[in-house]
Structure formats: C-alpha cells, structure tokens
Amino acid sequence: MASVLFWFRNDLRLHDQAALRAACAAGSASLLPVFCLPSAQEMSDWGFVRSGGQRQRALAATLRDLAAQLAALGCPLLLCRGPAATTLPALAAALHITRLVCEDIAAPEEQADVAALRAAGLDVTTVWQSSLLDPATLPWPSSALPASFTTFRQGLERAGVTPPAPLAAPAALPPWPEGVTIPPHLRAELATVAGDADASTALSTDPRSSLADGAGRFDSGETAGLAHLAQYLDKGLPATYKQTRNGLTGLDFSSKWSPWLASGAVSARRIVAALRRHEAQHGASDGSYWLWFELLWRDYFRFLHLQYGSALYRARGLADSAPASHNAQGFRRWCEGRTGEGLVDAAMRELAATGFLSNRLRQVVASYLIYDLGGDWRAGAAWFESQLIDYDVYSNQGNWLYIAGRGTDPRGGRRFNVAKQTADHDKNGAYRRLWRS
Incomplete structure (x- = not known):
C-alpha cells in the first residue's frame, strides 16, 4: 500500500x-x-x-x-x-x-x-x-445559481435543503512513512511565521480589540474555536444576535465565529449542528435564524465561485462597465486611517492594530473607498486580505463585489452615507475615541 x-x-x-x-x-x-x-x-x-x-x-x-x-x-x-x-x-x-x-x-x-x-x-x-451545504444537494446546478442571494435563500428553504451532519474527528491516523527524511531546504519551523519571540495563541493582543479576552476565549485554533462556540451558545447569545449584530466593538454583539471559519479550524456544519441542538433545547428565535442566514451568505459566495470562477476577479467583475481609474493617494490615506472622516479612520486604525473589524464597519469603509475616494475595489479587497485575521478568499471577494455593484446583486452596489452611519452607530463618539490613535 x-x-x-x-x-x-x-x-x-x-x-x-x-x-x-x-x-x-x-x-x-x-x-x-x-x-x-x-x-x-x-x-x-x-x-x-x-x-x-x-x-x-x-x-x-x-x-x-x-x-x-x-x-x-x-x-x-x-x-x-x-x-x-x-x-x-x-x-x-x-x-x-x-x-x-x-x-x-x-x-x-x-x-x-x-x-x-x-x-x-x-x-x-x-x-x-468548506461550505455548509453540499453543492450536489442544491435545487440548481452550480452553473445556474440564482442571480440574487434572496432568491438563492428562498429556494433552499422551500426545498428544505439541510447540511450534512459533521464528521467526527479521527480517533487514529496512519503513521508517517517509515524511515522518512525530510530535505532540510523544504522544512520550516513555526517560529519563522510570526517572529521567534511571538508564541502567543491569542487572536488579538490589543486590549481594545473585540477579540481580546483575558480568559483565552479568543485563542486561535480548533480547540479554542470549539470552546468559543460552546460558550457563545451556553450564554444564550443567539437570541439577541439580530438586535446586536451591527455593533462596532465588544465581545458579544456578534458571534465572532469568522476567524475559525476562515482558517477552517471550525467547520460551518459543526456550528449549525450545535446551533440546532441549542434551538431544540431553548427554542428558535429571530437571532438564531439570522445566524443561519449569515452562514447561507457565506455559502452563496462559495457557490458563486463554482459558477463564475476567475470572472469574479476581473476589474469589472460581473458588470459590463469597467471601474473608474484608481485614486492611489486616496487609497494610501484610507489604508493609514488618514482620510479625515472620523468613523472611517477609526475603523482603519482598528483593522491595522487588531486584524479585525465589525461587519458594519467593513461595509462602511469599503463603500467609502469605492464611492467617496474613487478607489479600485480590488485594492480594497487586497488590503483586507493583507490585514484580516479572518480573511476568507470567497467571502472577501464576494463582499467587495457586492459593495461595488460588480457581483450578482440586483441593486447595483451599496453606498453608505458615513454621516448617517456615524449617527446611527457611534452617536456619542465612543468608538472614535477608542481608536483615536
């Protein structure tokens, strides 16, 4: 053998x-x-x-x-x-x-x-x-995905499509090949990834971060990810998720599952299986449904890749028109948090310091780069790839296309009014003060 x-x-x-x-x-x-x-x-x-x-x-x-x-x-x-x-x-x-x-x-x-x-x-x-649902069980072939997420979601729910049960971890594995000698020039050490002195397991070491937790709750890896999933459900947080999901900072306003989903340390099927057990015990709610809703968005972006592949990476995406020329100077100010727009700058400083940003702020800063600064959406997507600890190739590309109006969304993009977003989500300036520098 x-x-x-x-x-x-x-x-x-x-x-x-x-x-x-x-x-x-x-x-x-x-x-x-x-x-x-x-x-x-x-x-x-x-x-x-x-x-x-x-x-x-x-x-x-x-x-x-x-x-x-x-x-x-x-x-x-x-x-x-x-x-x-x-x-x-x-x-x-x-x-x-x-x-x-x-x-x-x-x-x-x-x-x-x-x-x-x-x-x-x-x-x-x-x-x-990597998806929650098996592509083979969808009501359509992957080459004929509905042209909007809403139609996709409604079609799945009408058809009663459910995810497969998650597989258990193996109790044993075959051993390494006998007598194997790895050529030294091919072998690497973990210490070379992030610096010899940095052996921290925490997802973020900045105490202001929404991922900071002195109890180690937000460590990286499968072990911590499964523990966090259990804690989130044990605290009954799915019930309030829909009301709190647009928060800007803090521990429990959102699920914080994304870092482990992005690395694959926790699977979407494992999460939904646990969520369904929680609903069976405590009852379903708008919040628990919205968590399912968000995971379906994650699947939709994956299945779009099966349908369109490299077309999603063109400057024009799936649209007919090419984007405007790139504002390189504005893009640099955006990356550095020096645009002069308080909420945007605070968000970009948080991203640089922690590698994390709330979903609401990701949408706001993406919109600002594209529509207010005239930046190329692909540059913004690349900056998120560089910075985000929960970077996911499918979701990152899909979300930037969505904001830029170059994906499948029938509304043709999402432009956010920063003044309104500031008034709605940071009226007292607490977030901007937190990330002033």
Whole structure:
C-alpha cells in the first residue's frame, strides 16, 4: 500500500474533515500531513505584503494547535516553506510519493496550484468541504445559481435543503512513512511565521480589540474555536444576535465565529449542528435564524465561485462597465486611517492594530473607498486580505463585489452615507475615541 501526502489548506482542523477521511480511506499504509507556509514577503499587485503581521501570528497559533493534535495521534504535521506548486512536488519526489489529497478551493490561484501539482505528475484528489451545504444537494446546478442571494435563500428553504451532519474527528491516523527524511531546504519551523519571540495563541493582543479576552476565549485554533462556540451558545447569545449584530466593538454583539471559519479550524456544519441542538433545547428565535442566514451568505459566495470562477476577479467583475481609474493617494490615506472622516479612520486604525473589524464597519469603509475616494475595489479587497485575521478568499471577494455593484446583486452596489452611519452607530463618539490613535 502506498503513502499519501495530505495537504492542509484552509481546513486546519480534525473534525468534519472529509478530505482527511478520504486520504485515510484509500488504504494508505502511511500518511504525511503537510502545510505550506506562505512567504511573509510575498507582495500583492498593489505594493504591500499579501499576509500582514496579524494574519501571520494568527496562522502560527492555529497551526500550533493543529500540530499538537496530530502529534497526539502519532502523525505529526510537516511544515514546509515555499509555494505549494513547487514545494510539494519536490517533497513528493524526495519521498517517492505520488498521491496527494487536499481540500478543493474554487478560487483561481488555489485552482492553479492544484493544476500545477497535476502537471508535475502528482495524482491529486480534491474534496469539496468548506461550505455548509453540499453543492450536489442544491435545487440548481452550480452553473445556474440564482442571480440574487434572496432568491438563492428562498429556494433552499422551500426545498428544505439541510447540511450534512459533521464528521467526527479521527480517533487514529496512519503513521508517517517509515524511515522518512525530510530535505532540510523544504522544512520550516513555526517560529519563522510570526517572529521567534511571538508564541502567543491569542487572536488579538490589543486590549481594545473585540477579540481580546483575558480568559483565552479568543485563542486561535480548533480547540479554542470549539470552546468559543460552546460558550457563545451556553450564554444564550443567539437570541439577541439580530438586535446586536451591527455593533462596532465588544465581545458579544456578534458571534465572532469568522476567524475559525476562515482558517477552517471550525467547520460551518459543526456550528449549525450545535446551533440546532441549542434551538431544540431553548427554542428558535429571530437571532438564531439570522445566524443561519449569515452562514447561507457565506455559502452563496462559495457557490458563486463554482459558477463564475476567475470572472469574479476581473476589474469589472460581473458588470459590463469597467471601474473608474484608481485614486492611489486616496487609497494610501484610507489604508493609514488618514482620510479625515472620523468613523472611517477609526475603523482603519482598528483593522491595522487588531486584524479585525465589525461587519458594519467593513461595509462602511469599503463603500467609502469605492464611492467617496474613487478607489479600485480590488485594492480594497487586497488590503483586507493583507490585514484580516479572518480573511476568507470567497467571502472577501464576494463582499467587495457586492459593495461595488460588480457581483450578482440586483441593486447595483451599496453606498453608505458615513454621516448617517456615524449617527446611527457611534452617536456619542465612543468608538472614535477608542481608536483615536
């Protein structure tokens, strides 16, 4: 029986791991779990690093938790440095392994990586597992998705489509290949991700952050993510979610599930299964429904990628018209929180300091860049990619297209009046004072 490489991507967990189960079910005698660390110096097309310090630190902490769990099962995680498209074929050749299994990700760069692995001679199996719903159970083929989220949601609910039950974490895994020696130039250490001295597991170390919690509730990784999910439900917070979800700062105004969903440390199916148990015990509410509603938005952006692929990354997106020329100077002021608009600047300072921003503020600052500053929406999406610790390729692209009016939304974009948003959500100036500097 042959050995199998299992490539972790945005699925940094052991529960609900259909791809990992597929790797083990193949009858492999040995398994080598691997993660390719992104370069901290890789630059975006807009002149800044693609993965900033906050993201790097959160990733390192998530990987520490995953590595500890794999080690406990006798199948350690191998960390490699370098692009997967070149690093994994070199690793496979050195170890005489030809088969690789991984999560399927429908974004263009991620698809190109898999194509490169196959072109290099690897036998690659991809498994779709990041969505709440199984694409095969939708009332439409992925190539004919409804052109608006509302129609999508209503169609699902009329058809009674439900998510599959989450898979349990494996109780055992195959061992590493016998006598394996990893070439030193391919191997990496976690300490190199976010700095040798930074071994913090906290999602944010700034005490002002909505993700700061002295009890460790907002640590990175699967273990902490599942604990947070349980605590959120135990506190009965789904009942008030719809009323509080537009808050700007604090612990419990929103679910804060996004960092773990983005890294794959907690699966959407695990969350909904827990939410349904909570509803069975305490009753459903507008708030618990709205949590489901938000997870359906997350799915919609994933399925849009299955339908449109690289078209979602064009300057014009799915629209007919090209965007206006980019205001580079305004974009720099926006990134640095120096636009002169108090709410926008406070939000951009929070983002830089913590890697997190409330959903309401993400919409406000995106609208401001596009419509008030004349910035290219793709530059804003790239800045969010660099900064957000809950960056998700599907949701980030989908939300920026939505605000810019270049996705499927029939209203043609969302422009927010900053003065009104300030009056509605920060009338007393508490948020702006908190993030004055």
